[in-house]
Amino acid sequence: MKTNLTESEINFLYDLIEKLTGTNQQGSYRKEILWMNVAQQMQRLKISSLTQYLRIVNTNENEYKAFLSAITIHTTHWFREAPHFETLSEFLNQNDAKNIFHHHSPLSIWVPGCSTGEEVYSYGFLLELKEIPFYILGSDIDPISIEKAQIGIYEKAINDEIPKKFHSYLHDVVDSEKSLLAIDAKIKDNCHFIINDISILGEQKQFDVISCRNLLIYFDQEKVKKIINYFLKSLKTNGILILGHSESFQDYREYTLGNCHLQNIGNNCFKKILTSTKISKENDSTSAISFTANRKRILLVDDVIVARMPLKAILQKNNFEVIEASSAEEATHQWEVHQGKIDLIVLDIEMPGENGVEWLNKFRTRGHKIPVVISSSSSPDEIKSMMGLLVKGAQEYFIKDLVYKRLDLFVSTVTQLTQTKNNHVQMKKDISFYKFKKINPQFFYSEVIAIGASTGGPEAIFDLLKDIRRPTPPIVIVQHMAPYFTSYFAKYLSETLGLDLSNDEEGEILKPNTLYLAQKDLHLTLQRSKDSIIMHYVSAPAVHNIRPSIDYLFSSIAKEGIASTSIILTGMGKDGAKGLLEVARSEKSVTMAQDENSSVVYGMPKEAVDLGAVQIQGSISQLKEKLNKIIEQYYMKISS
Secondary structure: OOOOOOHHHHHHHHHHHHHHHOOOOOOOOOHHHHHHHHHHHHHHOOOOOHHHHHHHHHHOHHHHHHHHHHOOOOOOOOOOOHHHHHHHHHHHHOHHHHHHOOOOOOEEEEEEOOOOOHHHHHHHHHHHHOOOOEEEEEEEOOHHHHHHHHHOEEEHHHHHOOOHHHHHHEEEOOOOOOOEEEEOHHHHOOEEEEEOOOOOOOOOOOEEEEEEOOOHHHOOHHHHHHHHHHHHHHEEEEEEEEEOOOOOOOOHHHOEEOOEEEEEEEOOEEEEEEOOOOOOOOOOOOOHHHHHHOOOEEEEEOOOHHHHHHHHHHHHHOOOEEEEEOOHHHHHHHHHHOOOOOOEEEEEOOOOOOOHHHHHHHHHHOOOOOOEEEEEOOOHHHHHHHHHHHOOOOOEEEEHHHHHHHHHHHHHHHHHHHOOHHHOOOOOOOOOOEEOOOOOHHHOOOOEEEEEEOOOHHHHHHHHHOOOOOOOOOEEEEEOOOHHHHHHHHHHHHHHHOOEEOOOOOOOEOOOOEEEEOOOOOEEEEEEEOOEEEEEEEOOOOEOOEOOOHHHHHHHHHHOOOOEEEEEOOEOOOOOHHHHHHHHOOOOOEEEEEOOOOOOOEOHHHHHHHHOOOOEEEOHHHHHHHHHHHHHHHHHHHHO
16 A cells, blocks of 8 residues: 655644654654655555554554654664774773762763664673773663564674674574674673663763763754753763764853763763863864864865755854865865865865866866865756766765765764864775785686675776676676665676676576676575576675675675685775685685775775785786786686
């Protein structure tokens, strides 16, 4: 049954959500997601009337729980926003951190908006490893999420998200049809969960740490002020307030309680200290001078002020200094004024006069290597232009309408790119060529070329495959990119590289000179079938919060015994490293990785190198040289 809500019903639903959750629905980016979630619940019950559905919600406790779950936030991961755990760990290691232990009582932590418990148990793992007694309280408005958190049982795939040093705190669940893991009792017994609405400020309790990450963005400014003041009152002296990267605030110095105030200790973490505490200017991160000096500077180029405003607000909230330009001409002027002091450019494509495509081409021609993030609309024309820029000078892209749906991803991407070595995109210079295992291409036959990439990947893939020898083995690619755009990227590569493009069909047989790029929100795998290799899409859970996952592709190659040249290129995170190690253990395959000097972000390649999964590492041109020799052997094999 298809459920169509009228505009008046949708607006009524938003008003109801505001009353129930206290969140601000005026212009909220979550609007469409919320009413679609409710519509799915109505479809499940085979009800087309919103009024009838709300009557059932009002009289049925289970349906009321399902309704609350549908209208609340569920974004949570294991060890989410790792810098917070690093800051907390460093703080606990400091001598003065002993002050937070009051008469040897357990360290107390409150996690409002804990969802299904991953964040609570992550803190538990850290404190148990440090042998620090603890009590952690997780709260959430969603009763279904709280029930799952209390049970403390998760799918076995979480092993990929949790560092190995904590794996001893997870145990297999016996007598279960699924592969499940349970939280160790000594951690679970010290983690408690309650149903609680953070917008309704109730009984005051005292905690050593309050971790409220990426939750305050859903409340209006007045409510945020009340909640922050409540947190300040709920913190013990010397306690820590941890805020998500998507909701940090510039005016934390305004929050005081008696003789206490907040001190910024880095990574959006704040310590409650006595006003009388003496702080040296050299070490005080609340000092206006040091606070400003450490900020990265971003040039935001967009001719529409209402498009610049939300991006500017997001960046400023996360401690970036923003310089604005409303045209290509003004962007050039701002670059010249601040030359050498700009760390990243966020660039719109469509602008009056000289557009973003033309401006960036000139900018790169002049030798400037500053990272560039494209800010585009979702129109087909802009997407086509964007694909060209991604292989000719831009490092990442974001669709304006979708930025607010992935605030954490936008902020983390910008942060990573502004921390690029030497604050600019690496020159594609060749450096020494590393060989972890001697490979003789004359005796190696590759059935498939498999490539995985993320940030900076489109340009790296294009440069690697441009003008390679023909015929090539089938080329299978997983590029971290929203499913909506992968078809455009696949078509762009096919047309510009002169390679055939697959039909992207389930069970398709792989052919030479053909590109197979994962284009769905599904994992892409390969399977051997007699004398052929066929591709499959798998609807398994995300790996490293990503689907399609590079690990899934590489693992299938290893399991099927397919002779491959498997390559991992630039990108954030660790996706692909574990799968590449499985491939490396096969005598039939060669594994390669892009080196640090030529990578935009040396995250995924480094993870693979550290695991010992990489046999050959080098710049794109060096990898291409090896690849051409392997393709030459492929040609000799199929010609004989």
